[in-house]
Amino acid sequence: xxxxxxxxDMFYSQFWLPLWHRFTGLFDLNxxxxxxxxxxxFAVAYVLYxxxxxxxxxxxxxxxxxxxxxxxxxxxxxxxxxxxxxxxHAALVVPVLVWLDPFLLRSSDVSGTLAHWWGERAWRGESTxxxxxxxxxxxxxxxxxxxxxxxxxxxxxxxxxxxxxxxATVMVPPTASRIxxxxxxxEKLCKGTALALFAGLFFYLSGGxxxxxxxxxxxxxxxxxxxxxxxxxxxxxxLSFGPVIEHVINSPAQHQIHHxxxxxxxxxxxxTNLSVWDWMFGTLYVTTATPEPxxxxxGEKDNQRYQRMSTLILRPxxxxxxxxxxxxxxxxxxxxxxxxxx
Numbered sequence: 106x107x108x109x110x111x112x113x114d115m116f117y118s119q120f121w122l123p124l125w126h127r128f129t130g131l132f133d134l135n136x137x138x139x140x141x142x143x144x145x146x147f148a149v150a151y152v153l154y155x156x157x158x159x160x161x162x163x164x165x166x167x168x169x170x171x172x173x174x175x176x177x178x179x180x181x182x183x184x185x186x187x188x189x190x191x192x193x194h195a196a197l198v199v200p201v202l203v204w205l206d207p208f209l210l211r212s213s214d215v216s217g218t219l220a221h222w223w224g225e226r227a228w229r230g231e232s233t234x235x236x237x238x239x240x241x242x243x244x245x246x247x248x249x250x251x252x253x254x255x256x257x258x259x260x261x262x263x264x265x266x267x268x269x270x271x272x273a274t275v276m277v278p279p280t281a282s283r284i285x286x287x288x289x290x291x292e293k294l295c296k297g298t299a300l301a302l303f304a305g306l307f308f309y310l311s312g313g314x315x316x317x318x319x320x321x322x323x324x325x326x327x328x329x330x331x332x333x334x335x336x337x338x339x340x341x342x343x344l345s346f347g348p349v350i351e352h353v354i355n356s357p358a359q360h361q362i363h364h365x366x367x368x369x370x371x372x373x374x375x376x377t378n379l380s381v382w383d384w385m386f387g388t389l390y391v392t393t394a395t396p397e398p399x400x401x402x403x404g405e406k407d408n409q410r411y412q413r414m415s416t417l418i419l420r421p422x423x424x425x426x427x428x429x430x431x432x433x434x435x436x437x438x439x440x441x442x443x444x445x446x447x
Contacts, residue, residue, distance in 0.1 A: 174276075236315060274402035358396075
């Protein structure tokens with residue numbers, strides 16, 4: 106009975122509870138897919154529908170894509186994967202993070218090292234200004250790291266994992282969660298390290314820990330950017346902020362350009378909330394109010410392959426493993442050939 110209870114408790118805590126939190130997360134402000142942010146995005150879409158409809162759309166639903174988009178096989182995979190990913194995270198990502206935990210950098214390690222080098226600093230208190238500054242810094246660090254992780258996953262060795270996200274042939278808000286667990290794990294590790302460095306430095310300079318300024322339990326900047334119709338990024342509704350603003354803030358139209366199958370749009374607009382990184386590092390593409398005709402997805406074969414959940418999860422390992430094997434085999438052949446020449 107004790108063993109059964111232990112298994113029941115493990116199932117509840119490791120699987121059922123994360124699934125329940127995934128569902129209830131739709132009703133809070135801590136994730137982009139919260140009903141409040143969805144409502145804002147749909148309200149903005151409705152305004153665009155009223156402005157643009159000159160008889161070509163039968164209804165608001167038709168403007169959003171209708172059954173052709175929302176009940177497409179690719180969209181159905183996204184709805185399923187939204188919940189499945191939390192189970193994959195619990196089963197695969199969490200154990201890896203627990204195993205790595207003793208080796209992960211923490212803000213206390215950084216602030217402690219700085220205090221050892223340069224001495225302790227007096228506690229300055231937790232003022233609103235410091236809380237706002239800490240939240241802004243953490244947001245900028247996180248967004249900057251995400252830009253470079255995103256670029257890295259468009260490279261040769263990591264692309265197969267990121268292809269999972271780009272294989273969506275239609276886009277709906279849950280497409281944002283169509284991220285392979287390997288990509289999510291690496292992103293967490295990179296962001297965690299960068300934020301530990303930032304927080305450790307900030308805490309040292311402040312003389313102690315500072316909390317982030319929050320609104321309704323969420324970071325004020327995350328709340329702000331999610332309110333900018335962020336759910337339209339993964340949709341077929343074109344919303345441009347215009348060339349000037351889009352040098353700093355990423356618009357839904359810019360992210361749709363990033364998903365485009367058109368080769369002229371490749372390797373552009375890696376930013377998530379901010380496009381200033383794209384501007385700084387030469388990957389910026391700005392848009393106008395006039396919608397551009399776009400098709401989403403990758404190659405036709407992979408578009409079909411990634412309509413199956415098993416392929417979505419397992420194929421990146423298989424293909425990347427094959428690449429590594431061929432690269433290693435090629436090096437061995439070159440090395441053997443060099444010895445024979447000697």
